[in-house]
Amino acid sequence: MKRSARSLPRVLWLVLISVFAGLPVLWMVLTSLQPMEELLGTDASLIPSSVSLNAYEEVLSRFPFWQWFFNSVLVAGAVVAGNLVFDTLAAYGLSRIKFRGRQVVLTLILATLMIPTQVILVPLYLVMRDLGWIDTYWALIIPFLASPTGIFLLRQHFVTLPIQLDEAAAIDGAGRIRTLLTVLLPNSWAALGTVAVLKFMWTWGEFAWPSLVTNDELLRTLPVGLARFQNQFNPRWDLLMAGSVMAAIPVVLCFVLLQRFFVRGLTNGAVKE
């Protein structure tokens, strides 16, 4: 390697930047495994001298952690499922069926792309209140069952599939639903995966909205539960980090398993959206 000398700074930089990215995560895990007395010891030891799972046990026994976990899974699962069905249907209609008003619908959906939830927090809260959905799962799920982003990503993909595929299916006597299920979807795993992964991660990490519409402790999702238990027990870093690890594991797993989709989805979205 001729270049090896010149690339040494590069390698150093990559190591440095990986440490910067990874160290806080490693630190979270290490903290969660240390007893509180040791964390607050005078000589803040960088490496734990003893490892214990006490913090995890305490989180699980003192807080309705599994209930929060269940809530997060239920909400994220329902939102992902809803988006896969509704967004796919809409993307299909908008890319494959000619009908009066299609352009209007498309424009409208593209226009909503740029309305972030933060801007509609107030009135959306009022809508939930009028529907009597405050402190129910409905408030966490129904408003997010379909998304302009998902429709947009899936439509972009459907448009690239040749129309001849549909026509061949039609000749074989397949109706629209069957064409969608047997012809388009099998060719769209990457796009569907992207939408599913992105939706799952976003919903799992959502904080402002669920903490606004849920007061019932048993309805909290993980991030809300975590954030609220830090206020009550401010100095218990071992518990907070143990809870953080458990809240992060599902998304990290999801990321590791579906990394390709995730990366593609994010970069696609960045360039196209």
Next chain:
Amino acid sequence: MQTTTELPAKLSSARAGGSLRRLRGPGRPRRRRPTGALAGWLSVAPALLVILGFTFYPMVQAMLLSTDRWNMLGPKEFVGTENYETILAAGTFRESLFNTLVFTLITLAGTYALALATAMAANREMASARLVRTLTVLPAVIPMVVAGLIWKWLYEPDHGLVNSLIGLVGVDGARWLFDNDLALPAVALVSIWKDFGIYALILLGGLQRIPAELYEAATIDRAGPWQQFRSVTLPMLRPASAAVFLLLLFNSFKVFDQVWVMTEGGPGTATLTVVTFIYTRLLTDVGVASAASVVLFVILLTITMIRLRLTSRRDS
């Protein structure tokens, strides 16, 4: 299959979604399938209802509410532009707007510099690119609340890792999140940490699209590394950079989660951002919160317009 591939392209696209069973000859005038409208509307209806009811309608409501004075309990009182005058005159909203701007500038500069350096290093070191990609993107996956909590612990004045590391070099640590001048940059660092990996990926994609011949030509012209960077890399990277800048702008203006978890806007109003401002007024001062939302929306809309402008200019 045979017949379909032989169809003239124009005809087949005109019949998008139509059944071929009614097709009798390529020259036949096209006829709209009678159930097309119904099927079309049925397919978009569920998504459309959700989006209209829970995004579009609330957006219109936000605009209407911004002209009222209301505490969510008593009757609404129409006050015209008073809420806007209130928040745009001196006061906490102006501070939150200013803080958001400073936060955006720090995040933008920091993230872009780190992302570009990482992308350029990973671009040449292909073997390590995979590992680096996984490690640097990992923070982006972690929920923002968790990221905020991790860093709140790292910033702990007495036992946190940041001050411990600084102590190793013999420098006294700071009370990061409790210091009026340090809190905002400290919170911005969390955003930089969380997202630079994603932006590095976008920039890496841009770098890999630069033809190698350009660098060869530059080398022949005896351009040094710095000159190559300035006259080849940066200009060729402009589309990717534009995407990164606009995404960063857009996301920075919506910052809330980590602020709320780490400082709740404090100390004082040192880290109060626009969304944090909205959040604190949400249930007591609906009109003011709505007016602030509309202002935020106008800012984001402007950013989107700039984005569209840049994209269309790039295309033409």
